[in-house]
Amino acid sequence: MTSSASRYLPFRALGELSETRYWMYLLLLPSLVLILLVIAYPTLYGMAISFREMRLTRPGLDGWVGFKHYAAMWSDPVFWIALKNTVVWVTAAVVLELALGLLTATALNRDLPGTKIFAVLILLPYFLPNVVAGHMWALMLDPRLGVINDILVRMGVLQSYKAWFADPNAALAATILVEAWHGFPFFALLLLAGLKSIPEDLYKAAAVDGAGVAAQLRLITLPMLKTVIAAAVILRVISLVNSPDLLLILTGGGPGDATQVLSLYAFQTAYKEFNFGYASALSVVMFVILMIFAVAYIRMSRITKE
């Protein structure tokens, strides 16, 4: 330890270099190169691919095709179904998750004995990998072996076992339920942090002024949580639109295209059909729609804040 710096010449030279003004750029260089290499370049390249024909199954097909893929998308019925499903799926899941998250956060925020244990249990689903969460629910919703069918039949809700993922409406509803189960702890944790940051004095002041529980919720809790909710919703929407994992595992987009969403459609176009050009065009369009939504949403939530 004493003088490792002087013992190793390279280290010493690097040490002298660290006293120059170039040091911070040298520190940034490795990560910057890596990020340019694995994100910036592929992203730009991906945009370029969307204007090209690229099918790995047919190497002969190659070359620039301009807006061909985008035009094809316009008349592709699956694209419009996927777009509609994306909106429905994301909206329903986020609303459900927000409601459950708010309920959980309020309950946890009362800090009753044992809260920590409940917090750990409730957080578990969020950290379960998509693959595992997906298969777990696939097992429970299985038409023959599913425990949920059994429970519902015993309760008299269902006459007989139901093949959840065979019925288009039931399939979409079931995937929304699974997603809500998987994602609501995210809202619970964020909202809990938000609740904890509201000063206790505000509630005391309100109580002294004669405000009841309902008035406190309306006048203090919700306004103070607005920013947190806005941030949580936008983060979740971005993450849901971008990740097809859960649907890929549960339904693969079926039955028919009943649970097909944009990210999954793009992924399958690339992964199954190797039609990289069209898949890239799909993901670019998805990205643009998402960005427009994000910017509009952030603008709007700022206006309501003021």
Add this chain to the structure above:
Amino acid sequence: MIESKRHRRLIANIATYTVLVSLSAFCIGPMVWMFLTSLKYEADIVTQTMQYIPSRITFDNYVAIWTQSGFPLLIGNSLVVTLLTVTICVVTGTLAAYAFSRFAFRGRDRLMLGYLVVRMFPAVMVIIPLYVVMRGVGLVDSRFGLALAYTSFLLPLFVWMLKGFFDSAPRELESAARIDGSTRLGAMVRIVVPLARNGLVASSVFIAIAAWNEFLFALMLTTGQGSRTWPVGLQLMVGEFQLPWAFWPPAASSASSRSSFSSLSSNEPWFRG
């Protein structure tokens, strides 16, 4: 008045516990069911009447998944990929986080924001061209290639997390070390990094778990036994074995450690994940 207030509080407490208990049941119920199923004999799973509590217990499912499905290989690949990812992130990310934390330079805030925005890119949008690029340089179906791909979304996260930990190590300590005879590099290695040790560990664990669980990149970028990770292996197994009942341990262990970690340390930026 006091009587009714106490009464109200009691009702509120009961309601709170009811909510917490039912939500906890909703959350862990599926996991418990998975666990119970994994202990059943095949015949007891495929029965006319559902067995809620297994009548007999067996570990055959675990033995089967370990011996018949190449599971050890999958776990091994996952370990290698995770280790490579963490190594790349720690080496390059620590330097970048330190630079962001300690130096004021033109465009710093914009660059940091850039690191964050990059994470908003849809995975599919990156995966497709990345596949083409990596195929060109022979990195498809390689554990190193997959780790490299993971740094695309884990490195920015690592840098942001670690910067927070570096920020909380006082600058004056570094100045003192430099006056005492260290170079900037020496002060960083001897003083700042040891101080941020816990943060370094926490950030590394965070990205290690993310890499361990990742599915989509792995599905696209691995094709053979040589590099396939366990989430992909599991997905493919579902076709071969119907349902592999005993797949949950590698996931559940990491999930439960993450979950307890997050609920106990309140200021960790886990939600960016």
Add this chain to the structure above:
Amino acid sequence: MATLSIKDVRKSYGSVQVLHGVDIELEDGGFLVLLGPSGCGKSTLLNMIAGLDDTSGGDILIGGRSVVDLAPKDRNIAMVFQSYALYPTMSVARNIGFGLEMRGVGADKRKRAVEDAARLLQISHLLDRRPANLSGGQRQRVAMGRAIVRDPELFLFDEPLSNLDAKLRVEMRTEIKRLHERLGTSIVYVTHDQIEAMTLGTKVAVMKGGHIQQLADPRTVYERPANMFVASFIGSPAMNFLPGRLVRDANGVRFEASGVSIAMLAGKPAEISERPVILGMRPEELKVAARDQASVTGVIDVVEPTGPETMVTVQVGDRSVMARVPPRFAGQRNEAIFLAVDPASVNLFDPDTEQRIDI
């Protein structure tokens, strides 16, 4: 031990200039205090002497050697920080010896030097502890030990006492003064506390807005402040300012304002013309006097006994004037009060430039 020369040193961040051509000369063994409100550039200047900040222009010489291109480790200086900056993972002994360790001094020699420094600072019994287990005053002593053990050419202190409570601050102030007299090493000391500046410095540089307002020994800064900023920044309660006029009459030059008439100079020096000025008087220069000897007449507003003395706020014309009078002062609110002032102790300032006028 060495001299310090700061020559036309400038600093800017982008287009914002925070130091505008600073010049300071410090004699060998001197004690320079950089004094000013926060944001005046004093800490920036100190950091540039240390090499922790780059200079944007000018030169800094320690012992006649230009150091602007040297790294902090090569400047042969030692520094005591506001937060003490003790390495939390090392023992007190290793903290003190770290500078020697970095310079490759052998373990035996290092141990002796650390023990000597610890004895001097009376912290020998703390050498095995960790910084976290020390009180504020003890940490302060360790930080000073770390500085003196290296026997540098120049000590730098960055507001070293501001994290201590009032009692310890006085104690450590005395300690620093004793240490300086014993070691004789030149010191640059940054503070916003005017009492530290008065008690410790052989030279005080009062700074504001990146300019040096006055560079002089503490007595001069206190008695003959260069401008109204320096006058008001040093001294508590602050110097009284009264706007008025210089007038000439048969007996000489007088200062006149509502309720105030002070004979400044006998005779009629031709070079002094009648003009508006601002009069500055320290509260302790105002003495209670008989009516016929009074040069300031007013009405008592507030009387505040502090124990060793009593502060009286007096309404003079439309202005408030503070006087420091003996403890058993018997005046009451709304009573008339008559005060005398020694003309030699007052200062005159130009109302436009706020600079001192010498007459």
